[in-house]
Amino acid sequence: MTISEYFKSSPSGNFFLLAGPCVIEGEDMALDIAEKASKITSQLQIPYVFKGSFKKANRSSITSFTGIGDIKALEILKKVKDTFGIPVVTDIHCVEDAAVAAEYVDILQIPAFLCRQTDLLVAAAKTDKYINIKKGQFLSPGAMKHAVNKVIAAGNEQVAVTERGTSFGYHDLMVDYRAIPEMQSFGVPVILDVTHSLQQPNQEAGVTGGLPHLIETIARAGIAVGTDGLFIETHQNPAVAKSDGANMLPLDKLQPLLEKLTKIKMAVNNI
Numbered sequence: 001m002t003i004s005e006y007f008k009s010s011p012s013g014n015f016f017l018l019a020g021p022c023v024i025e026g027e028d029m030a031l032d033i034a035e036k037a038s039k040i041t042s043q044l045q046i047p048y049v050f051k052g053s054f055k056k057a058n059r060s061s062i063t064s065f066t067g068i069g070d071i072k073a074l075e076i077l078k079k080v081k082d083t084f085g086i087p088v089v090t091d092i093h094c095v096e097d098a099a100v101a102a103e104y105v106d107i108l109q110i111p112a113f114l115c116r117q118t119d120l121l122v123a124a125a126k127t128d129k130y131i132n133i134k135k136g137q138f139l140s141p142g143a144m145k146h147a148v149n150k151v152i153a154a155g156n157e158q159v160a161v162t163e164r165g166t167s168f169g170y171h172d173l174m175v176d177y178r179a180i181p182e183m184q185s186f187g188v189p190v191i192l193d194v195t196h197s198l199q200q201p202n203q204e205a206g207v208t209g210g211l212p213h214l215i216e217t218i219a220r221a222g223i224a225v226g227t228d229g230l231f232i233e234t235h236q237n238p239a240v241a242k243s244d245g246a247n248m249l250p251l252d253k254l255q256p257l258l259e260k261l262t263k264i265k266m267a268v269n270n271i
Contacts (some may be wrong), residue, residue: 001089003106003130004158007229008187010045013269014262016229017041018089018107018132018191019254020051022071023065024246032232033251035079038254044262049107050080051231056243057093058113065242074104081106089132095123102127112136112164112196115147125154132160134193137167141179145186160189162231165197171209172200175218177225184228189232192222193231198247210247212238216257223264230261 001009007016019037024030034050041048054074055067067073077088081104089107092098093114102106110117112134124131133147134216151159161183165173175197180261183190197218200209219230235241238248249257 002158004085004189006047006049007160009047009055012045012262012266014044014046015223015227015265016047016049017258018049018051018075018229018236019234021235021241022233022248023053023056023067023242024076025242026068027076027237029081030076030080034084034086034235036117036251037234037254038084039084040258044258046258046262048082049234050077050082051089051109052077053091053105053243054101056091058111070100074101078104092120092124095119098123098127102129106130107132109162110134110147115139115144118150121147121150122154125151125156125159128156128158130158130160131156132162132191134162134164134196135179135183136172137165141176141182144183148186148188150169160191160229162191162193163197163227164193164231165199173197175221177221180225180227184226189228191229191231192218192221192227192269194219195231195233195244195247195249199244200246212243212247212249215247216260219257219261220264223261224268226268231256242249245255 049257081088087106090105091109091111107130110133115133115136131151135144163179165175168174180190198211234249234251236251238245
């Protein structure tokens with residue numbers, strides 16, 4: 001089954017989900033999150049992809065955590081995939097990352113700040129993996145068609161676009177829900193990145209802030225307007241997470257949130 005088919009595999013017509021920690025911190029935490037999320041999504045008939053960055057290149061501070069080692073983290077992602085029989089996705093940051101990461105994962109994700117990097121998009125496309133491009137905080141939804149076209153022109157039609165908020169002042173983001181149907185008009189799935197949309201980036205302390213109490217609000221609205229999939233970062237204890245803890249969903253809150261969102265999706269499907 002291709003990733004495109006997998007995204008559509010829910011017999012109930014449910015949305016699909018990319019979820020996991022911001023960054024791979026270790027094997028035990030990754031396997032625990034994947035196991036719990038897999039059980040929940042299986043019960044709710046939500047096609048599930050485990051998300052984890054094998055390294056973090058875009059950090060506010062030079063002292064910020066960037067990873068446990070590239071190959072070590074990629075091997076953990078591969079173990080998640082093999083253990084639970086689910087696809088996995090990770091970010092890449094440079095041309096050289098594409099071929100390396102493609103040996104371990106099913107989906108290559110292009111970070112928002114890099115979505116205009118032609119060489120990176122082409123290198124990702126040429127791996128023949130599914131490509132998820134995050135919309136730059138500085139771009140209009142319509143401008144993302146150029147990023148999509150770069151991947152397709154490189155010979156790869158397996159591509160999705162992720163909305164993750166638009167810069168609003170110096171330290172805030174806003175979600176324009178008009179972006180979802182506009183980017184769906186490109187003929188590709190559109191994903192709403194719920195948790196990154198609630199970041200408050202570039203704080204003076206050198207650590208990104210966030211508004212996690214609004215996770216449900218953003219997610220409910222996204223499902224209501226018809227997003228194809230959701231992206232949610234989750235962690236057993238966001239307070240001690242080594243990256244983006246300020247805007248992550250506690251793992252024990254994932255099931256009740258997804259249950260509510262599934263009900264909204266079923267209502268949308270029946271309209």
